[in-house]
Amino acid sequence: MTASPDKHSFSDKPTLTGELVILRQVTEDDYPALAVAMADPDVGRLTGSHGEIGEEKAREWYRTRQDQTDRLDLAIVDKASGDVVGEAVLNEWDPDNQSCNFRILIGPAGQGRGLGTEATRLIVGYGIEEIGLHRISLGVYVFNPRAQRAYEKAGFVVEGVFRDALLWDGEWVDEVMMSVLATDWIQSGA
Incomplete structure (x- = not known):
């Protein structure tokens, strides 16, 4: 089941519901929760984020996500609490x-509760089954094995390594490149 590339576009901003999370269009109102997440030192390190963009630019960024036709930015809402705990992006x-x-x-x-794994499966499934994507790729730094395991659970396969891709605290860090293909996704029954 390979869909055509114009089956849908990223103009559609769906709400995707799983057992643990709801993925919905991110808005400027989500900024406070996302700012807390982004300010966490471990989150910054694991995502390789250097520096902040500032509140005004961040709010503008989230305010304009619904207008983007070349990407999909969704807030991750924890169903148990109703709180925004992150974002998932194609x-x-x-x-x-x-x-x-x-x-x-x-x-x-x-x-640590499976929210990221479920959010990944939901957005990847949407990308492949509804948008008609053939390949979805990502990079994960080697000091984040928990994320790599979550991606593998969602069907991603290691393709290679970008050596010394990130300079963090004076140390060079490799980036593991991974992808999932529509054929893998369909065969796995995900």
């Missing part, structure tokens, strides 16, 4: 090659 869309990149950010309040 970006770097290449419609000619039916591919895009995936990234996720989960703050401390949402970690």
